[in-house]
Amino acid sequence: MQFGIFSVSDITRDPVSGVTPSEAERIDAVIRIAQKAEEVGLDVFAIGEHHNPPFFSSSPTTLLAAIAATTKRLIVTTATTLITTNDPVRIAEEYAMLQHVSDGRMDLMIGRGNTAPVYPWFGADIRQGLPLALENYNLLHRLWREDVVDWEGQYRTALQGFTSTPRPLDDVPPFVWHGSIRTPEIAEQAAFYGNGFFANHIFWPTSHSLRLINFYRQRFEHYGHGTKKQAIVGLGGQAYIARKSQDAYAEFRPYFDEAPVYGHGPSLEDFSQMTPLTVGSPQEVIEKTLTFHDTFGDYQRQLFLMDHAGLPLKTVLNQLDLLGEEVIPVLRKELESRKDPESADAPTHEGLVKAKYGDQPARQPRPNANRGDNVTGASPYQDSDDVQVTYPSIV
């Protein structure tokens, strides 16, 4: 079981001090928050992707590479990488590069993105968002698994003899989570490929997430990747922790009331009652998080949203101290004792390498000398003898 935090990358006015951080301040703060996550014993840091103010995270791999370079154990990932408006070829290249420089301490979560104006900025159409996401992932999946790809689809220029470089670290593709709230096709795609499925689990009651997760588990088994219990599930959540419950409410309320997403809407009490948000003492956060396990069974990754809505850096760092020192150790122990031996371990690069190679050495692709294309001749790599190269036909 992996525990971590995910950040939206919002730059929001602190409603208590009235100050809006600069982009520079907030980017620096997020790097420090990620480093702190490792320091307090968390396993994962995830960043969102946005292409409009007041968010800064347009280029997640650059940020995550900087974080990976200054940490030792932390897995860096996304929540989410936009599979619609990014070219899947660029995703394949950038995240493989991140995989190399982080020495495998990364994965990614792909999602569609729901900000309508972003689509046309990148030449896409939100009305085609779902088929675009599905097709783009199908291509991404191949780019990381085949040295040379010929491909033709509806939404992107066709590829002939294309090699995405660098090849994934140890020739093991980065682990992919598919994030969705209510789209069965996304759950189906995650299940088809044996990838992970992540439910954001922030805005809606737990029962909403359960329906789709159960569908994903069934389909994971249907496609022969393992049993339902071996499917790989991640959940979001959010918490505000203080030693005393009433302090947690008092401190968090001004931020909640003006939060960009749910501010000026439901009351903090109602929202805590109706959704996975926990505001309270470490013990209360532990108890509520354990109810997720009651509902969903064993799952592999729990991410908390801790740094949004203008919460100042100092507060976030204090929150992480409480989370790392008082909440996570208890949750680890409790969930470990509940874990069914059949259920899957959380995905790591080491685990995937072992699954692919056992005790054998991993493939380390070495390119042949430059010959200008991948279309003529054999494989562009020295060690792949039996690669079937398809030549383009001249009609």
Next chain:
Amino acid sequence: MTNASDQPPAGRTYHLAVVSGGTSDPSSTRLLADRTADRVAALARERGNTVLITTISLRELAPEIGTAITSQLLGPKMTDAVEALGRADGLIVSTPVYKAGPSGLFTSFFQSLDNDLLIAKPVILAATAGTARHALVVDDQLRSQFAYLRTLSVPTSLFAASEDWSSDELTKRIDRAATELVLLIEAELATKIKEASWHRYQHSYGSAGGAETEIDLDTDLMRLATGGSAPPKPPTG
């Protein structure tokens, strides 16, 4: 096989949901809804059937309606209301007229529901106002809103201005609308239409108040989810 119109179903229990947008207490909007509901129940009883009435007073839901519209989060009272509407065999909806239109609270309530929650359910549309000048609000505005929701709105609309409360004409119109509703409920068209063509209406996963959980695996999108590339776009123009 008997002719359904000769032999109305008897011994049945039907659920009637009454939605009132009235905000004062007592409220003439609520009064109109209640009088109509009583008439529906009485007519059904004369025909050997039982009507169970659930009344949804939007005034009590006002904060949750605001939340539902701004954050799509359904509070406990909204959840109960959606459940009652989903279960209902027929509806009576009643709104005050404000500034020449149905009240914002009433409109917001129905705008926050899933598009497919009320498909083919018979509905009596009703409104109240201070003067008869607003009489067409029901037919001009409510009827089109409920057409979007794919309800079967009964032929007779109800409208009561101040002077109507002392008129037996209003009572006659209530009686007429109630008769229409009872006959439509007994025809069980909503159930039959659902059985015959539910999948031909637009749904999304978890819509119809959470009832729509069927997943069709035999679609182009589902095939695309399992590899390959999207089918060619249909020609435009």
